[in-house]
Amino acid sequence: MRVALFATCLGDTLFPDAVRATLRVLERLGCEVDFPAGQTCCGQMHTNTGYHEQAVPAVRAFVSAFDGYDHVVVPSGSCVGSIRHQHGIVAEHGGDRKLAEAVGRVSPHVYELSEFLVDVLGVTDVGAYFPHRVTYHPTCHSLRMLRVGDKPRRLLRAVRGIRLIELPEAEQCCGFGGTFALKNPDVSVAMGADKTRHVRETGAEVLCAGDSSCLMHIGGLLNRQREGIRPMHLAEILASAEEER
């Protein structure tokens, strides 16, 4: 199966390991993966902050890079949420009918990683091996915008050697919220502090999530507190294989 990989601006720039891991999982499952070079960003940072007009160039770049693919895979629930729910709104603000049509054409083919693996490929066991104590934080946009449900957990439970520990109050937001983290840093950190407390309570070595943005926030706090708990993207755990260790 031929799929296109959308690295996201954050993944491409700051977390290439998570994107390479996504690529590795897809290729291991027999996908032929393209990386359309014209891709940039989903525009979410602009849209969510209220700059709908300024998000138009990103949306335009997105649809022109991914138009024509049957499957676009993204290692971020948040970006997929933005693509599905906001690209239409942004296109409307740009006042461009052709852009709106292109958005309507492209967005139904865009999948978050766990959705793609479970719903499209029909796989829960991706052949991973990861002998560590892991706790999983379901990020808000995966949970509530995409309704991915227990798909990420099903994938993790099938990983050999893993010990998956439930995170208390898992469904509460970590406090990242894009520019919220900068506009309301005190509340953001207060929420993040409660999240790291719960992560610590699990005794896990690894905090896993499907969004590098949330991991950047929670991981940034854990690192500052010298907790010695490693933030890892879902794809990185799924990409770990015994023969590669």
Added chain:
Amino acid sequence: MSGVDLGMPSFPDAARQAVRDAQLRHNLGNATNTIRNKRAAVVGELDDWEQLRASGAAIKAHTLSNLDSYLEQFESAVTAAGGTVHWARDAAEANRIVTELVRETGETEAVKVKSMATQEIGLNEALASAGISAWETDLAELIVQLDEDRPSHILVPAIHRNRSEIREIFRREMAGSGTPAPADLTDDPVQLAEAARHHLRDKFLRARVAISGANFAVAETGGLVVVESEGNGRMCLTMPEHLISVVGIEKVVPSWRDLEVFLQLLPRSSTGERMNPYTSVLSGVTAGDGPSDFHVVLLDNGRSEALADEIGSQALRCIRCSACLNVCPVYERTGGHAYGSVYPGPIGAVLTPQLYGVESEDTASLPYASTLCGACYDVCPVAIEIPELLVHLRNRTVRERKGWFDRLTRTAMRAMGWVFGDSGRLARAQRVASLGGRLFGRRGIGRLPWPLSRWTDARDAPTPPAESFRQWWERTRTNDEDGR
């Protein structure tokens, strides 16, 4: 407090103080956790919850799009039942009408049913300046009034207080406005409730004027519906001779039959109860039974303007259940005062800027007081898409605000938008970032200058890698020319 003057610090500043208050955080965490668990349990009992929710949303949406005719129908029905309807464009007009109505009775005090509309217009303060004392009779509202505090929650105004604080307030303040608290009052909830009961009893027995709001106004019958848990509302609605109700125009529902839906949605969403302990319906006047005169003040106060906004008008479906407050992780950390408005939490963040505009910094900061986590939408009994509204109002804020900081941000956003418009420009920006990353080493970045210090004050920032994914792909996979 004043419901009209929003002269509060903007949300981020008020929130900074709130998150540092350990007692507040503890009180709020306990209370919201308890209510949201209760709600989840009773909502889980109904297998048709999602259908009820859809019905609630549909009835409200239908009513709002035909609001003018339903309001006229309501007015005719109230008039036919012996009541009088007054129309108030704004807070000042509503306050003037109510003050005048109380003056006509010759009374200088009134008992009150807890009401968001009267808080919104700052009625108690307006009455006080006319020499009229308005006594709150809802237990939590009484606590807040005695302490000269502001409510922190729509349904549980004293949510930010624990029982030992309440004991202190009762002992300190009750004597100043009537029956004092017993000298040996403890912080046992039963004793606290008993003290409030005694304090309120002489007010109920003495009062000849009552002021209420309403949860629903039924167009078909002219009936006002008040739901509550303590029975104080029923006392206010039935014992005094004169009743004045201040009702937001969005409270109208077409028919009696519609209550079937809302009386299931509201108590489950708000208090986590299957039904309210008290549901009172008042339809006009009857000789020898209840008030002998009855006035309804229909309040606009910005609602017509909100109604004109196709997306924003959804907020007017709100039935003030406060489920969104109880699940909001931001509200849980800050409490209601940080929102600087009588409507706090997620619904306040979308309602207040619509009622008051976004000209001032405090209302403009409210749509940003959310991480857009979506928990509020999931519990809203009338399915208001609060995250979508927040984003919509942020866009309105961006379009309408013209200060230097707004211009600066817009320029920065436009520049970043330009970078994201072309992959070559993004690639060049990434090379700059990775150059910066190499200067920092691999441990994570400690402190950065403003505005990034807002991130690095408490969190380490990731070190930009030496090579972006894009560069890695080009280096290792470029033999494949048919990819784009």
